[in-house]
Amino acid sequence: MQSEAPTSSPRHVAIIMDGNGRWAEARGLPRTAGHRAGVERVREAVRTAAEAGIDYLTLFAFSSENWRRPEEEVSDLMGLLRFFIRKDLAELHRENVRVKVIGCRQSIQPDIRALLIDAEDRTRDNTGITLVIAFNYGARDELVRAARKIVQDVQSGVLDAAAIDEAAVSARVDTAGIPDPDVVIRTSGEQRLSNFLLWQAAYSEFVFLPCLWPDFDRAAFHEALAEYAGRERRFGAVSAPGIAVGS
Numbered sequence: 001m002q003s004e005a006p007t008s009s010p011r012h013v014a015i016i017m018d019g020n021g022r023w024a025e026a027r028g029l030p031r032t033a034g035h036r037a038g039v040e041r042v043r044e045a046v047r048t049a050a051e052a053g054i055d056y057l058t059l060f061a062f063s064s065e066n067w068r069r070p071e072e073e074v075s076d077l078m079g080l081l082r083f084f085i086r087k088d089l090a091e092l093h094r095e096n097v098r099v100k101v102i103g104c105r106q107s108i109q110p111d112i113r114a115l116l117i118d119a120e121d122r123t124r125d126n127t128g129i130t131l132v133i134a135f136n137y138g139a140r141d142e143l144v145r146a147a148r149k150i151v152q153d154v155q156s157g158v159l160d161a162a163a164i165d166e167a168a169v170s171a172r173v174d175t176a177g178i179p180d181p182d183v184v185i186r187t188s189g190e191q192r193l194s195n196f197l198l199w200q201a202a203y204s205e206f207v208f209l210p211c212l213w214p215d216f217d218r219a220a221f222h223e224a225l226a227e228y229a230g231r232e233r234r235f236g237a238v239s240a241p242g243i244a245v246g247s
């Protein structure tokens, strides 16, 4: 039993990387320029998180609703993901980063699917930080897919319907095996989840920052971590000196 809630050092940080478009528009540039600048910050964020001793960093890269954007922007975002995996995977692997991808694998281009599977396979045995890339990810879609898996497992006799509990659901969402995020950070000033990690963020702390994602540098990341460190997590219990809270 711990005597203090382990608030100061998050094990899992999840980030909604928002504001690329506004960053570009403020400079009179096309939105795609914002996405390009955003990729640089992805590299920096992975390094900063690893240095800070964070075990899991989840980045919301493309939502299941982002297909609603103009075709040109969607195709640019797909191109950037291809570019990032091709260019950065070797270095991530050298730095002992384990890559994991969450989101729906259907309806994405086959070459991207192959790149993502390769990134996971090549880095599977790495022991450093786990970079979780949320791509074509939407929490409601994830929960629907989890519900389908539960039904299949009940029908095939793997799971007893009466034994369905929270652990059974957690084992069938895309993040199975990954601890829940301690903190969800969102840049760009928007204060909403936009269908991100609805199941997993039940007790996460939220840090909303006004800065746009292409401005999210090392200092901004540390600022967010400091804000998290000042929070008191209760998990439904009461706080009192010497009484453990936290999971």
Ligand code: IPE
Pocket (backbone or CB within 6 Å): 017, 018, 019, 020, 021, 022, 023, 061, 062, 063, 066, 077, 188, 213
């Ligand atoms: C986040 O930036 C990147 C993705 C959603 C892929 P946005 O493109 O949403 O930027 P804003 O919110 O329009 O400024």
Ligand code: IPE
Pocket (backbone or CB within 6 Å): 016, 017, 018, 019, 060, 061, 062, 063, 066, 190, 192, 194
């Ligand atoms: C959330 O940002 C998705 C990602 C960061 C990938 P959006 O920009 O898509 O969210 P909304 O539309 O403002 O809610």
Ligand code: MG
Pocket (backbone or CB within 6 Å): 018, 019, 020
């Ligand atoms: Mg946005």
